[in-house]
Amino acid sequence: MSTPFELVCPAGGLPALKAAVDHGADCVYTGFRDATNARNFTGLNFDDKSLKEGIAYAHARGVKVFVALNTYPQTDNWPGWTAAVDKAAAFGVDAIILADPGLMDYAHRTHPQLRLHLSVQGSATNYEAINFYHERFGIQRAVLPRVLSLAQVEHVVKNTPVEIEVFGFGGLCVMVEGRCALSAYATGTSPNCQGACSPGKAVRYEETPDGMETRLNGVLIDRFAPGERAGYPTLCKGRFEVDDETYYAIEEPTSLNTLELLPELMRMGIRAIKIEGRQRSPAYVKQVTQVWRQAIDACRRDREHFAPTAAWMAELNKVSEGLTATLGAYNRPWK
Amino acid sequence: MKLALGPLLYYWPRQRVMDFYAEMIEAPVDVVYLGEAVCSRRHEMRLDDYLEAATMLADAGKEVALSTLPLIESESDLKAVRRLMDAAKDDPRLTVEANEMGAVRQLAQRGQRFVAGPTLNVFNGHTLKILVDCGATRWVMPPEVGRSALTGMAKAMPAGIETEVFAHGRLPLAYSARCFTARRYRLQKDCCEFRCIQFPDGLPVKTREGEPFLTLNGIQTQSAKLYHLERELPELAALGVDLIRLSPQSEGMAELIRAYRALLDGLPAAMPGGDYCNGFWYDRPGLDWVSGTTP
Numbered sequence: 241m242s243t244p245f246e247l248v249c250p251a252g253g254l255p256a257l258k259a260a261v262d263h264g265a266d267c268v269y270t271g272f273r274d275a276t277n278a279r280n281f282t283g284l285n286f287d288d289k290s291l292k293e294g295i296a297y298a299h300a301r302g303v304k305v306f307v308a309l310n311t312y313p314q315t316d317n318w319p320g321w322t323a324a325v326d327k328a329a330a331f332g333v334d335a336i337i338l339a340d341p342g343l344m345d346y347a348h349r350t351h352p353q354l355r356l357h358l359s360v361q362g363s364a365t366n367y368e369a370i371n372f373y374h375e376r377f378g379i380q381r382a383v384l385p386r387v388l389s390l391a392q393v394e395h396v397v398k399n400t401p402v403e404i405e406v407f408g409f410g411g412l413c414v415m416v417e418g419r420c421a422l423s424a425y426a427t428g429t430s431p432n433c434q435g436a437c438s439p440g441k442a443v444r445y446e447e448t449p450d451g452m453e454t455r456l457n458g459v460l461i462d463r464f465a466p467g468e469r470a471g472y473p474t475l476c477k478g479r480f481e482v483d484d485e486t487y488y489a490i491e492e493p494t495s496l497n498t499l500e501l502l503p504e505l506m507r508m509g510i511r512a513i514k515i516e517g518r519q520r521s522p523a524y525v526k527q528v529t530q531v532w533r534q535a536i537d538a539c540r541r542d543r544e545h546f547a548p549t550a551a552w553m554a555e556l557n558k559v560s561e562g563l564t565a566t567l568g569a570y571n572r573p574w575k
Numbered sequence: 576m577k578l579a580l581g582p583l584l585y586y587w588p589r590q591r592v593m594d595f596y597a598e599m600i601e602a603p604v605d606v607v608y609l610g611e612a613v614c615s616r617r618h619e620m621r622l623d624d625y626l627e628a629a630t631m632l633a634d635a636g637k638e639v640a641l642s643t644l645p646l647i648e649s650e651s652d653l654k655a656v657r658r659l660m661d662a663a664k665d666d667p668r669l670t671v672e673a674n675e676m677g678a679v680r681q682l683a684q685r686g687q688r689f690v691a692g693p694t695l696n697v698f699n700g701h702t703l704k705i706l707v708d709c710g711a712t713r714w715v716m717p718p719e720v721g722r723s724a725l726t727g728m729a730k731a732m733p734a735g736i737e738t739e740v741f742a743h744g745r746l747p748l749a750y751s752a753r754c755f756t757a758r759r760y761r762l763q764k765d766c767c768e769f770r771c772i773q774f775p776d777g778l779p780v781k782t783r784e785g786e787p788f789l790t791l792n793g794i795q796t797q798s799a800k801l802y803h804l805e806r807e808l809p810e811l812a813a814l815g816v817d818l819i820r821l822s823p824q825s826e827g828m829a830e831l832i833r834a835y836r837a838l839l840d841g842l843p844a845a846m847p848g849g850d851y852c853n854g855f856w857y858d859r860p861g862l863d864w865v866s867g868t869t870p
Contacts, residue, residue, distance in 0.1 A: 312698035315727030342701025366647045368677030387752030392648050416646060419694055420749040421719040425798055425861035430719055457860055460782040480788065481781040482759050489780055490755060569752040
């Protein structure tokens with residue numbers, strides 16, 4: 241099999257980048273330490289010095305580095321985003337990952353040699369949308385939102401010249417990325433504009449007679465019984481009351497794990513698989529990268545007989561949210 | 576400023592929808608958006624029904640736009656959008672509201688003028704300019720955009736483009752592949768039994784303290800509170816906003832439209848009470864209510 245099938249791993253900082261590079265990533269994706277990327281959390285991301293060092297480290301080992309500039313600039317802060325594009329180009333990154341058409345246009349005109357990827361934040365769920373970005377701005381890869389079934393993913397692949405990257409593992413965003421203002425509604429901070437969902441500064445944990453309560457800007461997201469593990473109050477994974485029933489009205493805390501779909505994804509011509517988790521530790525990145533490297537190599541050797549090993553699944557479940565995993569939208573019944 | 580009635584976001588029985596638009600013929604609204612703008616499984620209204628309502632409204636002098644789906648997952652979704660574009664092309668009184676980029680690509684290829692809908696994520700003048708080059712004659716601000724971003728945009732507005740702002744109704748906040756109404760009844764989306772038809776204003780979500788928080792509307796999640804920019808209308812006008820959008824609700828829409836019409840005409844109006852929010856306009860959490868003149 242000659243078509244490349246890249247493993248794209250998260251790097252929230254230099255130690256995570258090195259962990260990914262050392263343990264089998266084909267590419268790592270990074271971001272600057274500001275609102276230009278959709279993982280703008282305290283203590284994460286790269287300054288100029290660490291990104292240059294990271295690029296040198298990765299390139300010396302044959303690994304590509306992408307920079308995500310996947311939030312939506314506004315007219316007044318526009319220069320900050322174009323400066324980030326220029327900097328990424330000057331540093332010699334292998335691709336930038338963008339969501340905003342205006343910024344894509346800028347990057348395409350200013351740095352015609354620079355490879356552009358359409359971010360999942362661009363909310364392109366069909367080939368017409370992807371081909372729009374390809375024709376106008378020359379994007380070479382698109383990351384699909386986690387909303388399509390496998391058959392729908394294949395239909396996209398067949399109808400676009402653009403390489404398709406899909407999410408393989410990690411936190412599961414239930415909403416179409418780039419189309420979710422829930423965090424903005426509750427906290428005033430949005431993934432689209434400030435690059436953060438359910439930000440730490442809005443989070444409160446409070447021990448009460450009713451149990452541990454987690455709040456986001458005062459809104460009760462969940463309440464945990466004694467002995468129950470209190471999770472982070474991500475807005476869409478809270479327990480709410482609908483029609484007198486209290487349950488996870490939107491989604492349980494769970495992770496996406498598509499390891500068992502690898503042969504299908506390869507067969508249909510997917511070019512890259514993305515691991516979510518720039519906000520996770522270098523240890524997580526190492527663990528997940530190792531498993532996926534082994535799995536991809538095994539699948540490339542013998543797609544017909546590929547099956548995830550119990551050891552791989554156990555390893556991945558250890559780092560899954562809520563210690564459970566789902567096939568998400570790839571599996572129609574999930575919808 | 577012109578008054579626009581946004582697309583009906585809920586699933587109502589066909590006759591109720593037809594009656595609603597018949598009522599709108601008399602309502603002092605300038606622009607009406609029609610069409611399924613949430614879920615491709617909803618079939619009470621067929622394209623022909625929407626065209627019948629559209630013709631009726633256009634005959635009454637309303638400007639009419641056919642709204643496309645915001646989430647297009649399959650070839651059949653794409654076909655539905657193409658049929659809608661064909662219909663709009665056949666009647667010069669109709670335009671299309673494009674709610675995702677696949678529709679924009681096709682409209683540009685066909686040379687059809689269109690409205691850039693609120694889910695296209697226009698946050699800056701550069702992106703808006705690209706859409707104008709594609710044929711957009713109006714854009715609808717994403718709901719999370721407020722005064723400061725619009726002020727910035729206003730300085731860089733391409734010529735000949737109208738600006739529309741969502742000014743009243745439950746805020747459309749998120750879209751998913753998953754149907755949360757079906758989930759409430761432990762049904763899969765593919766066999767959802769069209770449960771959302773039971774909730775003409777969506778299904779309320781409260782926190783465990785009983786605080787109204789969100790509204791489930793199939794694959795869409797909305798605010799529980801009503802966004803309400805009554806007091807901000809002079810400011811919107813000063814910023815060059817051309818239209819304000821009122822989002823259909825099951826009760827009292829004609830009265831609400833008349834109240835907004837009166838306000839726009841500088842007349843006194845009795846605005847119905849409600850659990851209101853306006854935080855997005857002030858770059859605050861959307862659920863906030865900022866009262867007084869300056870926050």
